[in-house]
Amino acid sequence: MDLHQLRCFVAAAEELHFGKAARRLEMLPSALGRFIRLLEDDLGTRLMARTTRSVTLTADGAVLLKEARVLLAQADALADKFRHSSRKQAATVRLGAIDSAAAGLVPMLLHDFRERCPDVTVQLIEDKTIRLLPRLLSGRLDLAIVRPPENPDRRLEFLLLLHETAVVAVSDRHPLAARKRLTVADLADQPLIVPERRSRPHSHDLTIKLFAEAGLEPRIAQIADEKQTIVNLVAAELGAAIVPKWTSRMAARGVRYVRLAASDMNRLPLAAAWTRGTRDPVRDDMLEMLQARLSHYAREA
Template identity: 35%
Template sequence: MELRQLKYFLAVAEELHFGNAARRMNISQPPLSQQVKQLEEELGAKLFERTSRSVALTPEGVFFKEEAKAILERLERAGDTVRAMARGEEGALSIGFVVIINQSLLPEVILDFQQRFPKVRLELKEMTTNYQLKSVRNGTLDIGFIRYHNQDLSGLCKKTYIKENYVLALSDRHPLAGRSEVSLGELTDEPLVMFKRDNLPALYDEIVRAFTRAGMRPRMVQETNRRLTAIALVAAGMGVSPVPESTRRLGREGVTYLPIVEPLPEIEVAAVWADKGGTSVLDSFVAVMESHRHRD
């Protein structure tokens, strides 16, 4: 059974006239009649009652008309969907992110993308940097927003999304809370709340070295990769914590943020995705992301 046979049959079924159906399909009548006859032979059923004056559908023909119409409509919808997917207008996209990105422009990018491409289904996943890199490489994540600090990105595309500095988070009851800035040397014997080393070992070590150079021996009391947890510990007075400047936007009461005099490593959040095998939907998302990145 061929697609053109279904189209020819449906034209006759709707026109109930072989000549009109042939003109509608822009072919001569004999080939159309031949294709309909072949279809009937293949089905082993008579679809039309023909007389010299009229054409009528048989009961089998009435049933087959509805089925053929539904098949052709589904094929048309499938074609429209595939063409939309090829243009990056339809499909699905999985996006990983670290918490830091959620306090930046990512929500604006997501909203803009959904307004431009409402038929694309987005799946947002909060994930650590290392897990995102693994997931992008094994194909279970389309794009990830990671904290970048000299990791191996072989096989991946990378675009810097934002850069920001560290500030010191401390309880507003802390003796230094009223200062306009703080030096690391003033934090001798202060308990520290830090992210876990296994998440970003190179960055962790560089921050610790900065404290050491300032004459302070870091005393870690808590390590957590969840920024809300770190800020809650700071608010409770359990320690101070170097955090990305965007943490201010969390609006946690009882916490003060001070610029740090000594330079700490700059925080870079980057978007990463596989350098081959990307979809048109991914290309569309990257284009929207780029427009916001340049606007920023």
């Protein structure tokens, strides 16, 4: 029995729905079910009665739920105590960021933060939102710049920062590359490269919603996971892509970024996230700097 298994069990016991519990923990339902079965095997008892329509707690499950909540609260408090103590000794902030924020917002933030706190070391981890949020919960990150999820985990605090506009990435040899501005209608017959929805729901849905708003069907020719891969595929003339504006700061030869006509749909939210109820003077200094300079950063988005 380990703490991760207990967290999976508590989420499933509170939601009484494996799909909702899995979304809350940012994991697949199959993985959640596997951890709970391992916990049941370790304890030698059934904790949940599962059918195709419902999930209920057994008597042992109800007892464990009460004890597990106490145990997890104690474990989290103990981890916070030692993390807070170690932060006083080593001035380091572990910052996570999605790729477009790492290319656009983060360099500006770190430039300003270095002037204010020159003795603080910043460890930057670039990844997708779906991978950064579990790192926050496990204590491996102090702060993350992410796309806010549709169903945020209640253990995390989110601060909406700004909305990043989108642009169209095309090969510099593409007929549309000479245009100063494009509309969705201009892309109606173009093969499109979009990210996989599970790993990048905001970016995937942006393309779908923009075409729906225009009464058109997108012609999706390729699905790719990484933003840099998408840009490289555009450079190889495999299609166009609607991407966040800060993607244009990524190194890519043979790609031109064209402004997309204004639309209420043409916006991608960006938020700061951290573990609710925690206190960290170094992280809080960075958050204060972020909020103080936010209007300046937003002009670049």
